[in-house]
Amino acid sequence: MFEARLAQSAILKKVLEAVKDLLSEATFECSDSGIMVQAMDNAHVSLVSLNLRSDGFDKFRCDRNLSMGMNITTMTKILRCASSEDTVTLRAWDNPDNIIFIFESPSKEKLAEYEMKLINMDQEHLGIPETMYSCVVKMPSAEFARICKDLSQFGEAITIACSKEGVKFSAAGDYGNANIKLAQTAEVDKEEEAVCIDMQEPVKLTFACRYLNSFVKATPLCAQVKLSMSADVPLVCEYSIGEIGHIRYYLAPKIDDEDEN
């Protein structure tokens, strides 16, 4: 049997909002260490990696490892039926065909149960190599969301250039171009408002706005976002999920030269 309980459904709601733009369905891998999801979007440009540790749940029990294919759209609809303060419990039997969502109001007066059919999915697991990134930028997540939104008005792609001085976001299009520079915060009063750059060597990479704008849907999860970049490898955009885990987005860069295939 598998059972996982969170005191507040808000976290799960936010997680769903953070992935539903990119994934229409995904396999949830459950084991006694927690719940893991790894999935690519339809076009295979980006990858979502979600990790929820078992110790972050109020109650977690997983007798046998389970891989459950879930329709994210349906799951989002179900989670929308829960109030943010409701306790949420996920439950499934061994070899399940269904998963059950149980929402309980704080006063314990209302108990709602939703059962969702699981789906069959081809699993393709990608091996993500350990990488030492040339630049790691930590910045307020709301700021990053704002920059992505603002720059999307100018072009389809955002170029992120990171150097000693700071990090520069730019976009160019038919109407003109836009540049936003962020300098490293000198004095840190509040940690979550700081811009912090850890640079080995400068990098400059270009990414499609469409995907970045899907990633920033995770902003409500965490006040800070971590961007890791190296030349010619995918960007990693990481948000912590409270004390319970993290969500990482990987995004393949745009390539200029001819020798791609």
Place this chain on the structure above:
Amino acid sequence: MGILGLSKLIADVAPEAIKECELKHLFGRKIAIDASMCLYQFLIAVRSEGAQLTSVDGETTSHLMGTFYRTIRLVENGIKPVYVFDGKPPTLKGGELAKRAERREEAQKQLQAAEEAGNAEDVDKFNRRLVKVTKQHAEDAKQLLKLMGIPYIDAPCEAEAQCAAMVKSGKVYATATEDMDALTFGSNVLLRRLTFSEARKMPIQEIQYDKVLHGLQLNKEEFIDLCIMLGCDYTSSIKGVGPKRAIELIRNHKSLEKILDNLDTKKYPVPEDWNYKDARMLFIEPEIKDPEEVDLKWNDPDEDGLVQFLCGDKQFNEERVRNGAKKLVKARNTGTQGRIDSFFKILPSTTPQKRKQADDKKTSNKKAKTTGGGRGRKPK
């Protein structure tokens, strides 16, 4: 036209080999397009009020219209097309070509009859049957492609064979044609409906060769023999042997030679002097240009050249042609989006065997389930 009933057979026996995808998901891919096939499509489909588009002198321009706008659509979606034109038909195709000529004659007669009877619907129908891609059409299209900066290749023989060779060598990602024999030639990926009109809203079919083989449980040679039995352009097939029987025979006996040894020839008359060996050779070693020597280069379009070629006599709208050229330039200058699975490798599934067994057990236990019930879940 390709292999008789192969697409249906694959859909029935190896459905996992066929995937539907959207055009925009093919960004960054180089794709070899069977030019004769798509010119033919354009001649049939690109029409105004049932009649082909023509120049002032009454020469057809439907194929140019199609090539121009649909190529732009591909390029705008980040695809790098290369057109492959047929060379001389292989001698074995003579029989098939004669048959086609016969059918055309037939259609011609029916057309006349319909015209006399004044049945507009039939006139239209038989008119379309008479459509043929001529040398002139191909030459026009080549000139247009050159002006658009899109590469093309003259295959020495069959275009599908050349496309397949280019896919195999990794020069391009896929072959785009409706002809299933691209698979028989061993094209790793076959795309169907790529050059269909956008208005038809048909998703593109992507057929994976290795998944086809895996699903049919055949190796390459057995697959070729299967295709010959189903009926190809190069030789006749055994009467009374349909797709179901053909796949059964090839699985049991592994080759056409063994099948002939074991087949009840009274029930299933084998054609006299059946030259299946020649047909097989044609699939295994087709006459092609070495893909390594093929140089693929995408260039900027020649806007003025396009205007000169398409406007005027051919009655294209100058503004739309110039716009098209600008779209081509713009698409060239935006970088290509990378794919995440080209950076991170797909890990071999850790428990495929176990999963499969579990699958089988599940389907037999729970009859109500459709095939493959439980795939995607691996009970441990």
